[in-house]
Amino acid sequence: MSVYIEKVKAREIFDSRGNPTVEADVILSDGTLGRAEVPSGASTGELEAVELRDGGDRLQGKGVSKAVNNVNTEINKILHGADPFNQAQIDQAMIDLDGTKNKARLGANAILGVSMATCRAAANYQKVPLYRYLGGTDLELPQTFHNVINGGEHADNGIDMQEFMITPVERTSFRDGFEKIANTYHTLKKVIEAAGYQTGLGDEGGFAPDLNSSEEALKMLHEAIEKAGYTPGKEIAIAFDAAASHFYDHDSGNYNFEGTVKTPDEMGDYYVKLLSEFPEIISIEDPYGEDDWDNFAKFAKKVGDQVQIVTDDNVCTNPELFRKAIKMGMANSFLIKLNQIGTVTETLEAIRIARKNGYTTMMSHRSGETGDTFVADFTVATNSSQLKSGAPARSERVEKYNQLLRIEEELGENGSRLAKFPNDVDFD
């Protein structure tokens, strides 16, 4: 082996919500550096790998010095001399060192930082872009989903559903699609202002007007698409992440949704009504709570042939949980978040399982983000076809899209393939 890992080290930096998070460096024996920053979620699934926080409370600005220390001591010790091109071996060594099922001892934030930084160091050593190092050839640019109205745990307003997204359908290039999204975003601001609401932003850069209903948010999106000069469903479509665990009542099994109590069936009727009112809705994420697998599966079976149903909080990018969901037929799409599982290798395994079983994959940022664009390269490298990374505003979100613009340029604007929704999968 000509080059090996000389040193691994980490430090505490801050994320887009002003909370401490981990940055990891992997330094190779020839001095090559790979660096990665770890994002952090708010609406986290119960079964996510553990983000190690000093004092344990993830949203109170608590530090990550324990996770940083684990990188600088134990992880540094076992990875010294390791082959940076053997990603699977490196990830497995950290999993074994941790010794728990959910990375609770060393912290998924510690392990993921090193896992991603290793990919970067290897790519830098070979002097190839990250997406090439991880993905090789035959790559496509994803369809992007932009959260432009924020609710739920991402905003302080009366909307219970978490994310209202717009996505470009008909587009001649990635750039063309992104320009259409930016135009719609600017028009949406005017629509919200005209209706007399504030246009302050939520965690993911979308507007957070104090509306009282999700339906009202969808109406505004519909109006903004039209006023921007596009046809809803043709050039620009709509998707939402209900993140329903947030309004699920575990005791009664009902949903406390925007001033009403709905049974699971009533919740389903509500979504069906939204689908008929807004036929431009093409994707629904987490319509049911994370403990409500049966109703989730029932709903997916009912409408899954007409709309993409994405599962996030229930399955947490965990290959084992993916298998359970597939057996139950509980959705037709998986959300993919690196830090829910904690290593690059396990994330690749989750994507492979999804693909083999005809599920689409939507790659995702976290609501607490950094300037790191790893997720953009990773989406292209894995041909994940879909990426949600927030609004076309605020640099921790936009940098991911800017990276995709650069990748499109590198691949050759006319020669690059654009992902087709829904990832060439037939929902029937």
Ligand SMILES: O=C(O)[C@@H](CO)OP(=O)(O)O
């Ligand atoms: O629920 C989600 O899909 C994510 C990302 O948008 O939010 P968070 O990072 O807060 O879990």
Ligand SMILES: [Mg+2]
């Ligand atoms: Mg979600």
